[in-house]
Amino acid sequence: MSRFPELTLIATLLATPLWAESPGRTATPEEIATWDIDVRPDGMGLPEGSGSVADGDKIFQAQCSVCHGVFGEGTGRWPVLTGGQGSLSDDRPVKTIGSYWPYLSTVYDYIYRAMPFGNAQSLEPDQVYAITAYLLYMNDEVDDDFVLSSENFLEARLPNEDGFVMDNRPEVELAQFSKEPCMTDCKPEVKITMHAAVLDVTPEETAAKSAEAATKSGTEGETASEPAAEPEAATAPATEETPAEAPAPVQAAIDPEMVKAGEKVFRKCKACHQVGDGAKNRVGPILNGVVDAPAGAVEDFKYSKALKAAADGGLVWSEEALGEFLRDPKGFLKGTKMSFGGLRKDSDVAEVIAYLRATAE
Amino acid sequence: MSNPDKTTKPSRRAFLAGAGVAGAGLATGAFAQDSAITVQPWMQELGDGVDAAPYGMPSPYEKDVKRRTVEWLTADNASSINFTPLHNLDGIITPNGLCFERHHSGVARVDPAEHRLMIHGLVDKPLVFTMDDLKRFPRSNHVYFLECAANSGMEWRGSQLNGVQFTHGMIHNVMYTGIPLRLLLEQAGVKPSGKWILAEGADAAAMTRSIPMEKALDDCLVAFAMNGEALRAEQGYPLRLVVPGWEGNMWIKWLRRLEIGDEPWHHREETSKYTDLLADGTARRFTWEMDAKSVITSPSPQAPITHGPGRTVINGVAWSGRGTIPRVDVTVDGGMNWHEARMDGPSLDKSMHRFYFEFDWDGKPLLLQSRAHDSTGYVQPTKEALRKLRGLNSIYHNNGIQTWSVDADGRAENVEIS
Structure with a gap:
């Protein structure tokens, strides 16, 4: 594995420490366990646990599909997790867990370490096993009754494990690119073979653009400010504005304990929503002042047709309406883009609403 | 370097003035009086006193000199990139506020009093350091470039983006102050089987990379300062790994943990990302050094x-x-x-x-x-x-x-x- 055959030798050449007693102290086993979350292809670091494809499907739809799509196909510019097998030498390869990733341990490690986006290290081992199992299933590696566990983990291999080679630039490239190059009369003629595809990437007025505008004016007229090939932007532009003209609510005094508990519940929402000073629209709209505000009122956020229709019909996010929505988003508003599965506990609903109300203060 | 003068044409006056300096047309009387050669307001009025800006900022005429992103490159700006304005810079040092940013889960806002660096795994003595502990080790100063492996990646198949900021701006070059990683590893006592280090960040991506022991013992630094001041938050404040000459993703920001192992970890950023897919469908991995x-x-x-x-x-x-x-x-x-x-x-x-x-x-x-x-x-x-x-x-x-x-x-x- 090592590209450095001399490593063993080097490791033994470590000098004696600077000091017998150094600044710092011994890390306790408990402290190490708290932070040591990494998993390796040989199984080092895998926690006990198991999860089924069926359970993984449910968790994935609730926590992952908003970005990665129901089938792992990816929405907008979010990563594609499935498919692409056999495409790696194509003109447009699709690099996914199924087509490209060499080790399943990397999937497990990454999901726990960094996902869901904005709520990292929140999943239990059984949930991570389940999501990993679902991703294997969606990549046609296992059947729908498969259960992945710490026991059978090392048996599950990804198809592209042997698709990687060590950096071979020293053999393949360095000698070829270490020759004295030609300095004079190196070629008889030169032609431009390709022009920049995206001409107008500098977003605002600069000296360059002024010069460009000056020399172009009258010949090409207005140039489009956005590249023609731009995919639909996955992020809405930031807005500083909170929903306008929210009706002044008659509200009970805010219970700080409820707010505190609500902040914790809100972690489930944070992957998609921001709230507070400097909040920006993300996958979901900013939620500043959402309680008792008219629905669909955040400017520059692209709501679903269903939510727009409800807003046009006069929907206001009263505590009751918001509560129903949060308990069962798709049941309350068929066609909503919010792919959150819903809060099961009434106390969670009440607390998160208290938190959202508090953030409007 | 920037040109706040929004000329409508390449400036004939500046050109002629240049010729004048060269001695071609001195004192011919052919030039109108240069309107800049007058008694300007700043020649008469008092300026700001000291402390008008306790932390100084560039002249307002330099407001175009800034990092820029390309919105459509990524799905969300918490996992995205912006670019150093190379066309505005000179010399070799990149000012701290212009160093390009690449985050995978946004900028971690770390309280240095709550920050720890842990070293464990195949060591004689697992250690944990506070920032104050680390600053009691001997320090070293070095100027190094940091280039993202994806720099110029958009240009691979052909010319695409019209600006050196966008084609080459995933790079910066600053002076780091830090502790040679070797000193910390020696303090923990790496076991002979310890050949790899997993470096991990304290951000919400918990960014990880596997670093071979030879590099760690050669010239890696655990840095706390850049260009003489504390690291910027977006560059890993209060602590980042410096891996000289190697791809930027390995320079773990908000560095919280170093685990010593006998094998690499093959984590996401060294398998699915930052690997080089070749024409035959195989891919190079561990392509660490940045070529000239x-x-x-x-x-x-x-x-x-x-x-x-x-x-x-x-x-x-x-x-x-x-x-x-x-x-x-x-x-x-x-x-x-x-x-x-x-x-x-x-x-x-x-x-x-x-x-x-x-x-x-x-x-x-x-x-x-x-x-x-x-x-x-x-x-x-x-x-x-x-x-x-x-x-x-x-x-x-x-x-x-x-x-x-x-x-x-x-x-x-x-x-x-x-």
């Missing part, structure tokens, strides 16, 4: 020639992950003939180097390129030569020669040539 590379920063699409024909400065930067840059060649005719550029400023190992090529522009269109030679004898190749070896899907580690086409008006465009 250079680029002309002006003229370039964001920094056109505005002074018309005559004396002209070509300005650029070069760097290599394998050493220094003793030489850069420049061509103005698309590579038919090359000239050695003038290297200027410090030449430091694994640091950015500055080069200039001064010439008399005849006002005809130019095809500008630069070609770096590093201290190992490696010569920066063309993109075409690289694509022949790597295929079209490789994307990362593009160190190919960049071409700017400059027209008779001084405007520059990103092109590829035969």
